[in-house]
Amino acid sequence: MPRKGSRKVRTGCLTCKARKVKCDEGKPHCNRCITTGRACSGYATKPSSGLLWNRPRQLFQSIDSASEGRALHFFCEKTAQFLSGATDPYFWTHLVMQFSNFEPAVRHSVIAISSLYEQFQAEGEKSHSGVQLRDNSLALQHYNAAIRELKTTDNHPLVLLVCILFICIEFLQSNKEAAIQHCKHGIALLEDANYSWAREHLLPVFRRLSSFPFFFGTGSIDFPDLVSVNSPLPTSFDDYIDAAADSYRFGDLRYKTVSSDLLEEQKVVENLLDEWQVLFKGLDTRSMLPTTPTTEWYNLGIEFIKAMSRAILLVRYELSRITLAIAFEANEMCYDQYLSGFQRALDSCLLVDSVLPDGSRMPTTKREPQFIFETGFMVWLHLIATKCRVLSIRLEALRLIRVLGVPRENLWELDQVYALARRVIEIEHGVVLNDEGQPATPVQCPGLPPDEKRVRFTIMEPKSSTYIDLNGKEICGWTVGFVMRDERDAIVTRNEFIPA
Template sequence: MNRARKVKCDEAKPHCLRCSSTGRVCDGYPPPAPPASAQLRPLKLRSLFLGVSKEESRTLHFFCEMVSPNLPCATDPYFWTHLVVQFSRYEPAVRHSIIAVSSLYEDVIRARDNPSGARADRIRNNELALRHYNAAIRELKGIQNQGLVLLVCLLFICIEFLQNNRETALRHCAHGVAILASSGSTSLRWVREYLAPIFRRLDTLSFFFGSNQAGAHGVSILRYPVPPVFKHQSEAEDMVEDILNQAMLLISHGHSFRIGNDHHQPIPPELLQEQERVLCLAKQWYDMFTDLEARSKVQKTSIARAHTLARYRISVIWATQAFAHTETGYDDYEDEFRKMVEETEEAAAMECTESLNARPSFEVGFLMPLFFCTHRCRVLDLRLKCLQLIKTLAAPRERIWNKDGMYALARRIIEIEHGLALMTRIGPVWEETRVQKFCLEFADGRRETYFGHDVHGSRVVLFTGSRGVKSYLRPEVLTDESAHLNPVGKSRTLLL
């Protein structure tokens, strides 16, 4: 009904024809709902926080507008853009923590955008961040809610990542897993839905930088219960992370059988059974995932989908090769590597790449899967595509992985294995030249800034070998190589 003229609404959709045809505004329709993109925007700070200084208010605003949208990388941003901000309104420990995170994050961006003007000790001597970090620690002592303790623990991990304090971050990760194991925090829905998946993804760090015992403990505590069917994409993402962690646990168990003292020993039956179980679980996941896509109308090409499928394919390859004595077994998975590259390329083509890789992230995005593909796939054209995708999709920093450094290492591995320097020769990669693994060490023992601009190089020891038990160590010194995209019109040669 148009109340001004008392014209009866004809209830036509999307607009009343009687009103719209005469230029009147119909009162019979509710206002349109805001678009989904507007609903997902970070909460505004106006009137959210009381009693904070001007400097703190500015830092909180920077967290909402710049930090929280970039931390999740390829994962769902809701936790960072909404949940963390909501808790910070009435939990001082959370508020102090995000002020510290925001201040450090801004320093990181400045150090990267203007490396020549950044002081080496700026990030480690940020007085505002240090003051609020200490205040958060004091507030944490009085919190009885274990869910909130886990949330603050997660923010502490983020603070240590930003300062490049790997060991301290790993201790916080272990503490968080211990809380999940010993308390009733998982009875809280928001803990199960948001915090447990993040700690499950963090457990990957234990296998790369911690101990296998810590990783195994995390896998057992953070095991994802397999549902009858996937109802949402997030369930598929959570389960594939669990499978990836189990595959990494297999890799750690198989180390001594691949290149260690047990190289000629038979694989214990219990390990072979575990390998079969993980591979069956991965197959079950893929069947459930394809069923989810068949039932739903989700977009079949997206960054989130490509990221999820990449982790699935890595899990299958890793689990299969856990006890392999040679590197040539990876050659059997050319089709999987090719699918991974094609799916990632298609997703990248549909996204604004400048928004994907502009800022550091708390989560691991595409850097790890693309580096894995570059390292283990010996098909040169796919390796070169992966190098380009690292430039396109990887964030400058993903947790404690540096894009420029990993790009330089991936490029050097390709040059060594293919026996080329400037793309002068293409041929097969022999077993004797294949890089089995590598160990990284900063040249000065420690980077002075988050992005390492004051370090002239990093020592890396590459392990190459043959079909026997011998391994050969090849020391190299790498400088962080810019993995930024070339301007349009510049040379597209990747290895020059």
Template sequence: MRAENRAIQFFSEMVGPNLSGPTEPYFWTHLVLQSSTCEPAVRHSLIAISSLYEDISKARTNGTSSKVNQLHLNSLALTHYNAAIKELIIIKDQGLVLLICVLFICIELLQLDRDAALRHYRHGNSILDLFDPQDTSWVCEWLRPQFHRLQTLHHFFGDRFESFGQHDTLRKTPIFFSTLKYAEETMDKIFNHSFQLVRRGVNYRAGGQQLEQPGPDLLEEQRSLRHLLNVWYTVFNNLEARSTCRPMSITAVQRAYLLSKYRLCRIWTAMVFSPSEMDYDKYEDEYRRMVEDLGQAADERTRGRSRNNFEFEMGFLVPIFFMTIKCRYLDLRVRALHYLKVLAAPREALWEKDGMYALARRIIEIEHGLLLDTDGKPLATLGATCWGLPPNEKRVVHVVTGWTGERSNDFCGHHVQGRNVVFVFKSPDDGVFFQPDVLGEEPVLLPAWSPETTKREVLARGARI
């Protein structure tokens, strides 16, 4: 019983306030914690989450890997997770089942079990179908927004051909935000629809339709999203102006996070049908404003509480990573790389900072022909350093990654340890060429390409950026 009480106390003081990342933590600090006092399944889930979170924190403190955090190695978490599952079977209240579903997703994310987390997400979506979107119950007020944000997880890691009911149907942006939470929820919907448009436009950017005009439905969706983004920004500025007159103002971290998603959506929506990497250079003003916002957030973060080790949802990692690889203004992308290190949690759902930081850093080095020191600042130059905007043929357009945990000789015939990477570039004749690399502790000189690997095999395995 002492271990359970300690886990609940740890959740109250350390886990709950941090799981939400840069967004409002009320769901975890109040709703979940209060429900645990009267619902055994919630209490068991909370203890499992707390114990697994502590494992990650200890691993990070000791400098050991937190990639493998198996449930069977933590008897306390395993016991209470199984107990929560048994309790769930007899629960009739679908709202409570949905709450526990969110907690189960969290447990699986802490273990980096993508498939199990997505299964719970799909189950939760089917339950959410039972609730009227206009319902004002606590389920729609607190749980529906959770699933709006978890759609991002499905977009990035789930089956790209699988679709769900439109729980976040986007009609129009409100003309008034009464709270920051309302602004966040509206941006979550816009973000999801922007990503869906990006997915639908992939063939116009990198497929067989690059020379074709998008259909009227896609162009109308692009126009609508641009309008919604403009309205959202105006209404958010009004909220921010009002918040300065209140005791509780919007923090720099909250502001930077929301605006980084807003700017990411603006660029996504504008670039959705463009096949040219050079077109990203048009958004220098957006990049510069984003870096300024991130700088203010970083100052606030360093003055505030200790850093988090795990966040339940996407935080700063994806927006900042996107900027570091698509903004080719060296001064801005180097600063963004620094802010990625400062603002992002080591783990955000299934995203891991170490790997994304290493990848972004290497892309900067390759595109500008230089080396960065441990602080991410230019250290030395290579053959032809590009201090300005890199030419089209030096820009990374595609990345293929694979993880090798032990020494292996299966990458171009070399013994390597780390993350195997193949960078894909466009050649001057509009073809493609490849550059293998390794992200890790051992710099390995690799040949230009392995002849037995074809272009089709590489692109089929690719992780689009």
């Protein structure tokens, strides 16, 4: 007997669509998701302007070769699922996938990303310093094709979308200079993008990307103008997705009077953080827990997702407040005024650690994914480990870098971040740490280290290097300059080779 047909529902929530199950289409969140303890991701909306929405009947039409088809399939099944890390995957799993059907520039970029990502995953530890286009003919061919396509269009939303994809390609290659230029270009274009679609879906991505040039740039020339990514806070947060000046500290302006304009701007940002905190406290934590492909892959469970979703935002908030408060301070002792903030940030991470299933505590080299596009916990834990001078707090942060970090978070490399934080702790407290990150020798400075023993910042060579030890063994690592001030307040740089 032939199977009885049924009407296929195409208007269900995004979560039910991804799971390929029928949705009851309850609003604002469907009952099927709520009763199964899943996060209902809501319903897709048609963009009002800019790129037109198009959902072809056949996925990936007009594929020219088997290698292209395989790369697109791998992107759909693997790459897009993991690039977002712990954040909402909608951009990669839905928007990019759909536009790759009818925009050649997007499709070429997707093939390049997929091929580089697969190579990155396959090479494991060997690729953590980046894979290269020149070594991947398929990726190189399609990256060049995407550039050619962009030269023939004046469609700003399309250029903005592909700009994000280009940044991902440069992240995979550890090419910080090109990634910064793409980021600055995209943020500049946002100022002229009067399309509601682009501002709704692309602005949040660029807002998160806007911070990395400040970490990896070599000076103010690399810092993007953030006017185009500024927008007022909403009246309330609907979900966790919504909630998502060195010269005065180290340069010639040290101990100089800070201009009234800068102090006023500091106060404005402080008020915005206050508003964010109020809105965040009013967020309903029961119905907005973003189950991502990564959390489902590891079967992490609703308690982990709940803890992670709140923790990543609370950590960013606490450390943003501290960074803002010390922006114009002249020495490193200023961080000691905010030890309670560091402790609150660490407590949020420890809560995530406490609900992480034992089955997910595997060596980083065996984890999937090896690379994510977004910034996760790693950079914030590194900040706690290097700027909070309470030894017990920073040792816990050091441990959690390995537990909660991904081998590569955009340009942040876990092995490098861990080794650098570990060495800063050793220098400031006069101690040697073992492989578990615990003191292996007596601690010469168990309390808060004096200002002249504190590392202001580090200067690291962009590429790893090797040297031969006394036993003829090749050691891989990085050449690092630890910038400090001595007892006479003079700048000194302590150069060392840090083994990986």
